[in-house]
């Protein structure tokens with residue numbers, strides 16, 4: 001990328017007083033204040049209903065729609081028999097930059113599967129919501145499509161999402177409509193095909 005030299009602006013005596021900038025700032029703030037006051041008053045008289053009375057939303061009574069693909073709370077996917085799809089391969093705890101995934105692997109009773117997670121905890125107050133765990137999983141056993149973005153708790157210990165909790169989570173309605181994500185075979189990653 002080509003570097004671009006930007007000339008530092010020389011400040012005159014008047015500029016150094018910053019009075020003009022302060023007045024400009026007050027003008028912008030005042031402009032927004034009176035505009036909002038005008039729209040609110042119009043709403044009180046039943047006018048301008050097509051315009052929202054405020055740019056802020058009245059949380060928690062009002063909530064924003066979570067966009068499709070937004071990374072929310074994790075869930076673990078299940079097999080048809082209700083057991084976790086996870087094969088305890090340890091790819092997700094290995095890639096997790098926050099080191100907040102803790103898995104204890106056990107021998108699966110199913111001879112076709114080598115291992116399963118006896119316990120699978122995610123410490124959500126350490127998670128940085130990067131989605132690397134979802135990307136790294138070779139069997140599509142973990143997703144972040146629950147649409148749950150509010151994770152406040154009163155107690156630190158309640159920030160640990162357990163295997164059973166994550167297995168009980170469902171995809172959000174928007175994600176259900178979208179269907180399963182497209183998965184690119186490893187040999188097609190980085191444009192290498194075949």
Ligand code: SF4
Nearest residue numbers: 096127128130131133
């Ligand atoms: S989203 Fe990122 S930080 Fe959170 S558990 Fe997954 S890999 Fe770790």
Ligand code: SF4
Nearest residue numbers: 086087089090092137
């Ligand atoms: S990467 Fe997938 S299969 Fe491997 S331990 Fe994590 S969730 Fe389980």
